[in-house]
Amino acid sequence: MESADDPGAGVALPHEPEPDSAAGPSVRALRVEVGEETSRQANRRDWDRYADEYQSTHGAFLGDAGFVWGPEGFTEDRAGLLGDVTGKRVLELGCGASQCSRWVIDHGGTAVGIDLSFRQLQHSHRLDEETGTPVPVVCATATDVPFVDGSFDVVFSSFGALQFVADARAAVAEVRRVLRSGGRFVFSVTHPTRWMFPDDPTEAGLVASQSYWDRTPYVEVDDVSGAPSYVEHHRTIGDWVELLQGAGMALTGFVEPEWPEDHDRTWGGWSRTRGLLTPGTAIFVARVI
Numbered sequence: 001m002e003s004a005d006d007p008g009a010g011v012a013l014p015h016e017p018e019p020d021s022a023a024g025p026s027v028r029a030l031r032v033e034v035g036e037e038t039s040r041q042a043n044r045r046d047w048d049r050y051a052d053e054y055q056s057t058h059g060a061f062l063g064d065a066g067f068v069w070g071p072e073g074f075t076e077d078r079a080g081l082l083g084d085v086t087g088k089r090v091l092e093l094g095c096g097a098s099q100c101s102r103w104v105i106d107h108g109g110t111a112v113g114i115d116l117s118f119r120q121l122q123h124s125h126r127l128d129e130e131t132g133t134p135v136p137v138v139c140a141t142a143t144d145v146p147f148v149d150g151s152f153d154v155v156f157s158s159f160g161a162l163q164f165v166a167d168a169r170a171a172v173a174e175v176r177r178v179l180r181s182g183g184r185f186v187f188s189v190t191h192p193t194r195w196m197f198p199d200d201p202t203e204a205g206l207v208a209s210q211s212y213w214d215r216t217p218y219v220e221v222d223d224v225s226g227a228p229s230y231v232e233h234h235r236t237i238g239d240w241v242e243l244l245q246g247a248g249m250a251l252t253g254f255v256e257p258e259w260p261e262d263h264d265r266t267w268g269g270w271s272r273t274r275g276l277l278t279p280g281t282a283i284f285v286a287r288v289i
């Protein structure tokens with residue numbers, strides 16, 4: 001797990017690398033420019049490697065057919081950000097084991113998921129069999145969505161692809177392309193303000209140590225090969241608004257789920273200690289205009 005004494009601690013990670021563990025590579029964390037191709041290759045390998053641990057650690061919290069927007073446990077049942085999905089054609093980006101898409105199907109929608117990681121999609125198939133609710137999935141990247149124009153009423157992502165792509169403009173343009181006119185786009189990412197703080201769930205993670213406006217990607221570099229092994233890209237709130245507007249979408253909502261008083265689950269840098277004081281998740285809601 002990313003910790004205070006990790007020299008690379010600096011951003012909120014959705015996974016918890018264990019540099020000294022046999023389960024993961026030994027890595028150094030840097031802030032350095034990397035492009036789309038490098039990000040995609042690194043993250044595909046990383047999510048394939050990490051998928052089993054991710055699902056065994058977080059699967060019960062996510063629920064096999066549950067829909068949470070982030071570590072705060074804010075559910076779509078409560079949020080209603082997708083609107084009534086009955087009869088709607090819905091696409092999930094970075095679906096992982098497709099828990100959220102399964103929720104959509106259980107609520108009357110038609111859902112399909114894409115994910116970069118084949119291993120994550122194998123977990124999706126495992127849950128298809130265990131739940132009896134199959135989700136059609138495709139192994140693909142959010143910057144090149146394998147569907148025709150206007151195929152969906154809703155596109156969403158819960159901590160999926162958006163913060164892993166270098167070319168967010170391409171990903172948002174793809175969302176716009178596959179949405180019908182008037183369609184809805186909803187996605188959650190690490191709250192952009194978290195970029196300022198060390199990725200530490202304790203009080204040490206409450207002291208700002210780097211610029212909110214520094215967009216230099218977070219990169220873990222394999223100690224042995226020297227190659228990037230994991231990449232995250234962060235954008236400011238203003239960046240996301242501009243990206244949505246530039247693609248022909250209007251921002252219709254922006255949600256910052258509060259940490260529930262009685263919620264005491266730590267997920268990487270997300271914890272009760274930090275969650276009661278600072279937002280950890282940002283959810284953007286947009287509509288095609």
Ligand SMILES: C[S@@+](CC[C@H](N)C(=O)[O-])C[C@H]1O[C@@H](n2cnc3c(N)ncnc32)[C@H](O)[C@@H]1O
Nearest residue numbers: 014047094096115116117141142158160161164
């Ligand atoms: C934090 S997990 C979230 C998965 C799922 N939404 C959930 O809530 O469990 C991030 C997912 O995004 C996927 N991902 C990363 N980069 C991607 C890309 N460029 N295109 C599609 N999926 C991507 C990863 O493989 C991983 O399954």
